[in-house]
Amino acid sequence: MEEKKKLISVVIPCYNEEENVQAMTDTVTRIITSELPEYDYEIIFIDNHSQDGTKRIIRRICEEDRHVKAIFNARNFGQMRSPVHGFKQAMGDCVIRLNADFQDPPELIPTLVHKWEEGNKIVLCIKNKTEEGPLMAFVRRQYYKFLRKITDIGHIENFTGFGLFDKAFVDVVRNIHDPMPYFRGMVAEFGFDYAVVPYERPNRRAGKSKNHFYSLYDVAMNGITSYSKVIMRLATFMGFTIGGLSFLVAIIYTILKLIHWDWFRSGIAPLIIGVFFLGGINLFFTGLLGEYILAINSRVLDRPLVVEEERLNFDEPEKESA
Secondary structure: OOOOOOEEEEEEEEOOOOOOHHHHHHHHHHHHHHHOOOOEEEEEEEEOOOOOOHHHHHHHHHHHOOOEEEEEEOOOOHHHHHHHHHHHOOOOOEEEEOOOOOOOOHHHHHHHHHHHHOOOOEEEEEEEEEOOOHHHHHHHHHHHHHHHHHOOOOOOOOEEEEEEEEHHHHHHHHOOOOOOOOHHHHHHHHOOOEEEEEEEEOOOOOOOOOOOHHHHHHHHHHHHHHHOOHHHHHHHHHHHHHHHHHHHHHHHHHHHHHHOOOOOOOOOHHHHHHHHHHHHHHHHHHHHHHHHHHHHHHHHHOOOOOOEEEEEOOOOOOOOOO
């Protein structure tokens, strides 16, 4: 009796990628069938309600190749929720997650699989060079340094989500019921020891990036509010510190006024500066408090990650999505 082949699941989130999905399918299929013929495979596209021809092309691909599966979301659920939902639907012995724009090179798939077969439950692809601008690269580096300092887990710098994950870790993620998942934090907090594959991240092969300031800010704040207590405690510490300093200054000011009553003028400038300083700190921490409240509210409501409109070529029962 022929031994059953191990199954590799390749999960590819996409949104408005009509210029890339066919090429990505052909590339992944060619690499696995030619370089990893001893494995079976499935390619899972999870489409986040594309507005171009992406869904039409994926439908045609699914009709032509049963190895390709598709999930179409009822609307755009954002770049954090949709990929994790697709990740949870994978049935493979290992799951490889990569983007449809070729910034995650599919040519690394054999390397990832070989390192997995060596016993590594997780194999992460870490950027050692990127084509993004120097300003964005600097901001990204500073963000990860800041995140490592204020959180209790070891966040992985330059990790975008591209990598291979053993079924054991996929099962862990499948049992996490978080409507606002921060996948990179999950890997750092719940993952096993991991191996690293460095790579240079190229520009998009075609199409335009869907990232913009608000989407990047949303991801960044989700990472902070999900894993850090330090900032809210910093507000308390700063409140105590500024209150104590203000009290000390008031005592010194009163003593000096009593000693030099005639020439020691009170002045309005210190008062204005103090008011604006304290007002700025108040607004800053009120905004941060709002971010935490938004995160708590999203989790308390316990909404599903996504609502599916349709799925293609899935013969097995649907996996839990929340």
